[in-house]
Amino acid sequence: MVPQPAVRAAPRITSMISRRAFHATRARLSSPYHYPEGPYSNLPFNTKTRFFAVRYWAYMLTGFFAPFGIAVWQTKKPKA
Numbered sequence: 182m183v184p185q186p187a188v189r190a191a192p193r194i195t196s197m198i199s200r201r202a203f204h205a206t207r208a209r210l211s212s213p214y215h216y217p218e219g220p221y222s223n224l225p226f227n228t229k230t231r232f233f234a235v236r237y238w239a240y241m242l243t244g245f246f247a248p249f250g251i252a253v254w255q256t257k258k259p260k261a
Contacts, residue, residue: 221228
């Protein structure tokens with residue numbers, strides 16, 4: 182035996198759940214999950230600083246010359 186209030190509440194609960202599942206709200210611009218848009222906003226670094234070019238080329242040259250330096254070190258290393 183199922184109590185009468187539980188029987189009456191079951192359809193109401195399922196309609197509330199189905200209504201809420203398809204509910205959508207518009208994006209709020211004051212939300213902490215909305216990020217600024219536009220050029221350079223998707224980069225994890227600031228390209229407008231004074232030393233950006235120096236840091237950029239130091240990073241690029243290190244990545245380019247590292248394999249050559251490792252190869253020279255391996256060939257000059259004393260044999261075991």
